[in-house]
Amino acid sequence: MAKPTIVTVDDDESVSTAIARDLRTRYGDDYRVVRATSGAGGLDVLRRLARRGQPVALVAADERMPGMTGIQMLSQVREYAPTAKLLLLTAYADMDAAIAGINDIGLDQFLLKPWDPPQERLYPAVDELLDDWLRANPDHTSDIRVVGHRWSDRTHDIKTFLARNHIPYHWYDVEDDADEAARLLGLGGAAVADVPVVLTPEGVTLRSPSTYDLATALGLRTQAEQPVYDLAIVGAGPAGLAAAVYAASEGLSTVVIEGEAPGGQAGQSAAIENYLGFPRGLTGGDLAQRAIAQVGRFGAELVVARDVVGLERRGPVRALTLAGGGSVEARAIVVATGMSYRLLPAKGVPDLTGRGLYYGVGAGEASQCEGDVVHVVGAANSAGQAVLNLARYAKRVVVLARGTSLDDSMSRYLVERIEAAPNVEVRYRAEVLEVKGEGHVESLVIGDRDTGDREVVASSWLFVFIGATPHTDWLGGEVVRDDEGYLLTGRWLQRDEESRGWPLARAPYALETSVPGVFAAGDARHDSMKRVASAVGEGAMAVALVHRYLAAT
Incomplete structure (x- = not known):
């Protein structure tokens, strides 16, 4: 893979030269540093990099530029570099703009000028941003490969264990990725009946491993060393x-x-x-x-x-x-x-847990629900955070709350975002009475706590946050x-x-x-x-x- 790029944007030629010099001194061995002297110029650089398919790790822009401010320029960066980290260089008088940038465009960090000495005032912040970018964009050539079934509870457990231990992996479904899954199973000397199967970069094949066996095979510490x-x-x-x-x-x-x-x-x-x-x-x-x-x-x-x-x-x-x-x-x-997590007291739950019904949802797991209708049970902060994460991918997220208001149990900043999300619906005084499905969740029986009415709704995903x-x-x-x-x-x-x-x-x-x-x-x-x-x-x-x-x- 080509070196990732760091783009700097500052209209002051001497400042532009200085920050590019400091960044090359520290990061030049691993990153390509490109500078521009205007917001429009910076966006043009990003367009060219996007056309070539070259990754951009960081864009650092000065706030006070004529024609286009740093925030205005950074607000357009992710059109060309969706994963790039955004850094604003600003003066103390522009703190309001920096805070607005955090809220409005997802600004990752801001630094006050001047940044001398860079060892104390520039590099620590950039180190952190680049470390975060590398974790989110790893080199996948040495990934673990997991072959399994979408609705398998053991497959879900293995994927969750790998994700939560920050171990990159690539997932192949025996149905959706049938040809490649079959090829990998053949390489590992395994069969569909053995799934979930984990293939390590060292050539080891693990058939439906326990988390202990998986951790041991991957070199994680599973034994204490001292008496x-x-x-x-x-x-x-x-x-x-x-x-x-x-x-x-x-x-x-x-x-x-x-x-x-x-x-x-x-x-x-x-x-x-x-x-x-x-x-x-x-x-x-x-x-x-x-x-x-x-x-x-x-x-x-x-x-x-x-x-x-x-x-x-x-x-x-x-x-x-x-x-x-x-x-x-x-x-x-x-x-x-x-x-x-407290277990959901509804009929059908034990048989379908891990097969479309889950307690909690990891930050990286929401993408599996892309284009689907998702139901979330709960109205506390953990549920609110999950709802907003799921809403980024799901067609619609339905929140089932036992009470009459989210404000009774959820922080106001989460309530406001949920109310503003166009694909989130909140159903109050609602509870799940039964979960149905053959092999995985297919429908829910939802009860109205006031009237006693029951309704059957189609759903493949149910995430539960009802306390602990x-x-x-x-x-x-x-x-x-x-x-x-x-x-x-x-x-x-x-x-x-x-x-x-x-x-x-x-x-x-x-x-x-x-x-x-x-x-x-x-x-x-x-x-x-x-x-x-x-x-x-x-x-x-x-x-x-x-x-x-x-x-x-």
Whole structure:
């Protein structure tokens, strides 16, 4: 593939020359840098590159240009370079234009001029934008290939695991891509009866693999390396990853154990727009990938595709027992297991889950619904984000809400976007009574909660967001929970004379459970806020309390 191009646009010749020079110095080995001195000139460059099929990674434009401002020029870039990152160079007085650009045209970043020294004020921002572009536009020559059936729950599980672990793959349906699927199965010595089949670039063929076998074959870490750690963290959502970053950076030997993929439920979000420091927002996958990089940088281990099924006391250490055998020992534990989706209580659900009926939807999965009618059950923020993501591809998205208003459970900025979307319909006081289909979802029985009327509607896709329950059953009876399964910590353990099972003379630390040395952070904890930012904060706070606990033992 030809080198991707970086296009710079600035009407000041000296500034144009300077930024092109600085970008070539840093990125010239991997990118072609082309400059233009007007908005019209920049668009002409993009037209020529588009005609040649040459990829454009970044367009950087000055705001104050005569004839066509930077925002006006950038607003037309994606006509010629749909995946290019947009960077605005501006003065402090033009901040309003930059914010409007974020809201109106999807501006990715803005930088204040001058950018000297570039090592501090230019390169970090451009590094981030180009890293994001490369992740979204990988070289597909070494992709994993997955052959399966569109309505197979195992195929869906494998595709989801690969996507959430940021592993590029190419998907072939045994019906829609019959010839190529048959060719690949033949190359791998497999048959249609073996699907889903995964073919690795190294020539290994995996027939309907478990996520553990898949992770092992792909070289992901599935085993802890040390016999005992200072801290073991269960769950790699925002709380668990934050705890790992702070613990490892402060010198604690740290391991994170995750049953599926880093990011938790937040990692599947198509857009997190209210997280501090990201004015344009970011996807849950982006947030997870950034956190994973930090975890690795500070030396914490990340073990994936291993479910923790029990907790034991072994003298001065705590042991986490793993599904399939084995255990991990640590002096302290942080439970950050988050939530599991609440199951839809409707007839037909067990047989069709994973076959058109799904709990949650990943940021990259919505394209599978292109041109179809999609139904979404739920009215909280996670449902709203999914609806907007699905609406980019689906012919129509129908939201089924039990209440009378989205405002009761969804942030206003999401409500406004849903109301403005021309292909989104909201049905209030509606619920799914039955899911029907032979082998996959084909129709839904929708009930009116006020009148009791029932209606059968055709649908191939049903995404469910009806709340979640804490994933804490594996902890057994020694760790005290409330009636809904949330972990009691700190002052909640001492709210009555029985002290709710707390065994020591000292008071429990703020995030400490009823087992000393076992802490809870994030959504699984009683009275937590159920927000990404609060989960990150609790993960960091838990590490401070772990230090205090370890110093006293």
